[in-house]
Amino acid sequence: MKVRTITLVLAMFVVCVSLHAQQDPLMGTWKLNLSKSKYNPGPPPRSRILKFEPSPNDGLIMTNDGITANGEKTHTVESFAQDGKDHPETEIQGVDARVSRRIDAYTTETINKKGGQTVQVLRRIVSKDGKTLTITVKGKTATGATLDDVRVLDKQ
Template identity: 30%
Template sequence: MSKRTFELLLTVFLLTSTLWAADDPFTGKWKLNPSRSKLTDQMKVEALGANRYALNFSGDNVETVVADGTDQPGLFGTTLSVTIDSPNSWKVVRKTDGRIIIIGIWKLSEDGNTLTDNFTGYRANGSTVNLHYIYKRTAGTPGFPGTWESTTEQVDSTYEIQIQPYQQDGLSFINPGDIKSIKFDGKEYPSSGSSAVPGSTTSGQRINDQTLKVTEKIKDKLMDTQQIELSPDHNTLTMTIYDPGRSKPNILVFERE
């Protein structure tokens, strides 16, 4: 899951099996430990002429936008706008149903080889997640067009998840506005909640007592796969998230509250 699917990090999904239910060691409240987590992100910007750009934030998901500050159709029912405040400063805004869910303030270094992104995600309940990304250019020439890979990330906001029993043989993974309730039978289960992306589903398998494998899709398109591991003392939850087309996973480490 890239940062932008941390946009949708705002979402991560789990859960379990018949005899475990309320006593399942995965259940409880979990808080992200930023110092132990590692987020790696890559994005691509391609100039198409006439102030038009192709943006790729994850996998093969490409969006084309005119950088005039107006809301334009984006992925999965969202809108996307890009405002050029100056040659070295862009504002990128994503909305769903008219509500802002992402604001990214992009700044270029003087030599054009470093891009900083002050990234804020807005949850349905009004709370926010703020990250500061620093990207290094891996392809392209000075200017925003090119291929960028993050070199450091800082999570400034509290990010918590809650895992509860679901029916007799499953679990629900809950964060504000988004609920993933599944059984670990390999079947796909739809998301619910005010922030759920239309057409999003989650399926999962229990590898063993302390390891889960979860697959996340939107309208049958693979978004990520996750390996979720519980520490032997059941107090640490590690999520290793693999995005299609990315060579490095994101690693989120949660501690039990």
């Protein structure tokens, strides 16, 4: 009886996560469209592929694979709790906390902070047809340079 109950609960969890992923237009794989993107300061990466997946508690996991302007391969996996609360950040230079939240069905926002002050604001907006993801990044780099990116990605 216990095995049957556990199996049923696990099956319900898998179905719920799958339904959430299907309903959230951000979920899936996205490829950077360099011709439509703007990197300030540059140079832009040679390529970038982002994959978004749901994580527990309405969070998300982002896998980022790319090639830098210098030809170096990059791979990172980040987890975001979209609860609107500050969480420690150790992977981004010049950032010690991150707060993420969902604004609406098509928009999420992440604020990167240093010493309690906002240093970068990232907005991810999925088009209504679900085919384009636009990420705007505004703020300062770790060296203090102005950051004003518009990154356009196509759904794969």
